[in-house]
Amino acid sequence: AQSVTQLGSHVSVSEGALVLLRCNYSSSVPPYLFWYVQYPNQGLQLLLKYTSAATLVKGINGFEAEFKKSETSFHLTKPSAHMSDAAEYFCAVSVRNEKLTFGTGTRLTIIP
Amino acid sequence: DAGVIQSPRHEVTEMGQEVTLRCKPISGHNSLFWYRQTMMRGLELLIYFNNNVPIDDSGMPEDRFSAKMPNASFSTLKIQPSEPRDSAVYFCASSFSIETQYFGPGTRLLVL
Numbered sequence: 540a541q542s543v544t545q546l547g548s549h550v551s552v553s554e555g556a557l558v559l560l561r562c563n564y565s566s567s568v569p570p571y572l573f574w575y576v577q578y579p580n581q582g583l584q585l586l587l588k589y590t591s592a593a594t595l596v597k598g599i600n601g602f603e604a605e606f607k608k609s610e611t612s613f614h615l616t617k618p619s620a621h622m623s624d625a626a627e628y629f630c631a632v633s634v635r636n637e638k639l640t641f642g643t644g645t646r647l648t649i650i651p
Numbered sequence: 652d653a654g655v656i657q658s659p660r661h662e663v664t665e666m667g668q669e670v671t672l673r674c675k676p677i678s679g680h681n682s683l684f685w686y687r688q689t690m691m692r693g694l695e696l697l698i699y700f701n702n703n704v705p706i707d708d709s710g711m712p713e714d715r716f717s718a719k720m721p722n723a724s725f726s727t728l729k730i731q732p733s734e735p736r737d738s739a740v741y742f743c744a745s746s747f748s749i750e751t752q753y754f755g756p757g758t759r760l761l762v763l
Contacts, residue, residue: 573751575754581756581757582655582742582744582754582755582756582757583694583742583744583754584754585751585752585753588751629694638696638699638707639684639696639752640696641693641694643693644693644694
């Protein structure tokens with residue numbers, strides 16, 4: 540069965556600093572990988588996805604993630620944090636059967 | 652498109668009462684998912700349908716929970732009888748491909 544592990548349930552960065560949210564996956568077959576963002580009192584919104592094409596994936600709001608098979612990782616980055624990036628971020632994996640398995644989430648706080 | 656529509660957005664009920672949550676997926680999508688989100692357990696997949704047929708209900712907590720999808724544009728999640736531990740945010744999501752699920756805004760349920 541597939542799974543994802545998000546390292547760090549809470550991450551704080553200063554406005555303008557690099558954002559790095561970590562995600563490692565486990566899958567016996569080539570996975571599809573996703574990052575979703577959840578703003579307070581809202582549903583989840585897709586940030587970006589990896590579906591076996593380019594390993595560096597660009598998403599909305601300046602975020603990107605790199606699929607590294609050797610490290611079984613799919614970390615999310617953004618060069619410069621903005622106050623509006625404060626939210627909860629979820630990594631998820633699918634092995635093409637439609638069922639997403641989500642990580643436990645990382646709450647990102649931006650320090651002014 | 653209006654996106655995934657859920658109703659009600661908030662529900663407060665007393666223990667023992669029946670609760671019905673409703674979802675209208677995005678037109679043209681053929682898969683529908685029900686999730687539950689709590690602080691303690693995170694985001695859990697309860698059940699998902701493909702072409703109106705339940706495919707995996709292994710996440711449904713117990714017999715008090717039931718879900719139906721009578722047609723491609725409507726689904727319900729019913730809890731009968733409700734208990735305080737059912738208090739959570741319930742999300743509905745829909746997708747066409749196996750790649751991207753689109754989430755509704757959620758129903759915040761409080762069982763007193």
